[in-house]
Amino acid sequence: MFTGIITAIGTIREVRGTSDIHAIITCPFDPAGIAIGASIANSGVCLTVVDKGGTAGDAWFAVDISGETIARSVPGRWSAGTQVNLEPALKLGDELGGHIVTGHVDGVGHVVLSQMVGDSLRIDIAAPADLAPYIAAKGSITVDGVSLTVNAIADQDDGSCHFSLNIIPHTAHVTTIGTLKAGDAVNLEIDVLARYLKRMQALKG
Missing domain, CATH: 2.40.30.20 (Elongation Factor Tu (Ef-tu); domain 3)
Structure with a gap:
């Protein structure tokens, strides 16, 4: 669950695959605060972190993007060099500053x-x-x-x-x-x- 309040802009650094793809996204987060299996919304698309690395302020995380997700989101969005709006999943007790967002593109x-x-x-x-x-x-x-x-x-x-x-x-x-x-x-x-x-x-x- 998300609120639609963006915390950072990330950049897709690398993409592998065609129908289903594996992407690495750079971001200004602290990798210590990114958990494997956590959800991060990428320009409105909820994706699961499968790997991470880097340093505080210069981190990266990896996600797997299914063909269904690719088909429902903006064509060509998942390509190297594209910037994406990032929002980590809402934690219990966090302020609901925007509105309830599921991370599923309609x-x-x-x-x-x-x-x-x-x-x-x-x-x-x-x-x-x-x-x-x-x-x-x-x-x-x-x-x-x-x-x-x-x-x-x-x-x-x-x-x-x-x-x-x-x-x-x-x-x-x-x-x-x-x-x-x-x-x-x-x-x-x-x-x-x-x-x-x-x-x-x-x-x-």
């Missing part, structure tokens, strides 16, 4: 607008039709692992939707969100509460 969205509005960054993202019913203005959504609040939503004729986000300078600086531009793909995870409410509504219907 779909891929695409940036349709990225522009500065004052000191903040406005980003509009197109979400596929199967996710549109779960996204609401002032609701929570996870974009590349970052907990964000939906400012506004515009339904499209094909059943998809465009939703707007306001990215404050701090968030733009400490995550990869600040580098997004029109055309970029992003991992999306809908609010877990919205998922359950939608399921309950469907059963009542």
